[in-house]
Amino acid sequence: MLEGFPLSGRGPDGESLAVDVASVGAARPARAVVVSSGLHGVEGFFGSAVQLAWLQGVRAGRTAIPPGTAVVLLHALNPYGFAWRRRANERNVDLNRNFLDAGEPYAGAPPLYGRVHTLLNPDTQPSRTDFFLARATWAICRHGLPALRAAVAEGQYDHPGGLFFGGHAPEASTRMIQERFWAWTRDAGEVVHLDxxxxxGPHAGCQVLVEPVHAPELGWYRARFDPARVVSVAEGGAYAARGVMGAWLGRHADGRRYRFACVEIGTYASLCVLRALRAENRAHQFSTPGSGPYERPKRELVECFCPASRRWRRASVGRALEVIEQAVAER
Ligand SMILES: [Zn+2]
Known part of the structure; x- marks a missing residue:
């Protein structure tokens, strides 16, 4: 079954935007495996490739779905960012920092973020000589890479034009997911969700990141997936972010057994990724679409989140498919 859920806004060629949902398997499942892509728009090139490869496996008879199980593919949760080749949505909101609970204020930023805000988020047109890498290296020497990475990527709610901005209210995509997610799983009692x-992480490496809210069940994740890939965010394996989709769904599962993991595939060194995010955000806000200063950072961002290397693509899609297969398999 295939359904489309339109969102307002347009792509660069005037095209309409929507989240597509495909379901395969049991009509009334006891167990649903959800595979979502493109919550961070530009990462949808990879996520979409994985979803298509998985569907091709079903059509070719290589993939079996156990009885009582449905597999639900959520395609392009941030279709604006996907279409415009950026991580954030039409209001510069990082949707994976946007899922705060009612009553939790959309305000605040890690203190260290405030100190590097002007370095990360210049409010001028791109220039060739702003020495970002040298200045970032200096900031790393002063504050240490882990502290800086955590402060920058944790999520912030005070700088609407800045990177990792979590918004000032739930965005349209967020509200759609919050309202429809359990209906998309056809109210299965057990849900495994891979985002x-x-x-x-390391180039073409595959990590299954477990949020702190799901840490008590770490043993389940290690038994179900390749334990070498399972990384607990709570144990300091990665930075803990505010407003993460899977953490919100975990808190609102209403008695269902809901397990969530981010499947993260590494591309380039974190400073290169950060440099590309910064350049694209600057170009998107201050350059003219179609111009060189606009297009170059967009192309670099796509390369940073979906490298053109055939080896990277083959290895990465293969590893993500292994994780999905482990989630779907009957135990
Ligand atoms: Zn992401």
Whole structure:
């Protein structure tokens, strides 16, 4: 079954934007495996490739879905960012920092973020000589890479034009997911949710990141997936972010057994990824679409989140498919 859920806004060629949902398997499942892509728009190139490869496996008879199980593919949760080749949405909101609970204020920023805000988020047109890498290296020497990375990527709610901005209210995509997610799983009692991402970790490496809210069940993740890939965010394996989709769904599962992991495939070194995010954000806000200063950072961002290397693509899609297969398999 295939359904489309339109969102307002347009792509660069005037095209309409929507989240597409495909379901395969049991009509009334006891168990649903959800595979979502493109929550961080530009990462949708990779996520979408994985979803298509998985569907091709089903059509070719290589992939079996156990009885009582449905597999639900959520395609392009941030279709604006996907279409415009950026991580954030039409209001510069990082949707994976946007899922705060009612009553939790959309305000605040890590203190260290404030200190590097002007370095990260210049409010001028791109220039060739702003020595970002040298200045970032200086900031790393002063504050240490882990502290800086955590402060920058944790999420901030005070600088609307800046990177990792979590918004000032739930965005349209967020509200759609919050309202429809359990209907998309056809109210299965057990849900395993894999959210596909790129840009963190070693080149073509695959990590299954478990949020602190799901840490008590770490043993389940280690038994179900390749334990060498399972990384607990709570144990300091990665930075803990505010407003993460899977953490919100975990808190609102209402008695269902809901397990969530970000499947992260690495691309380039974190400073290169950060440099590309910074350049694209600057170009998107201050350059003219179609111009060189606009297009170059967009192309570099796509390369940073979906490298053109055939080896990277083959290895990464293969590893993500292994994780999905392990999630779907009957135990
Ligand atoms: Zn991501």
């Amino acid at each position: 596909l991402h790129t840009g963190l």
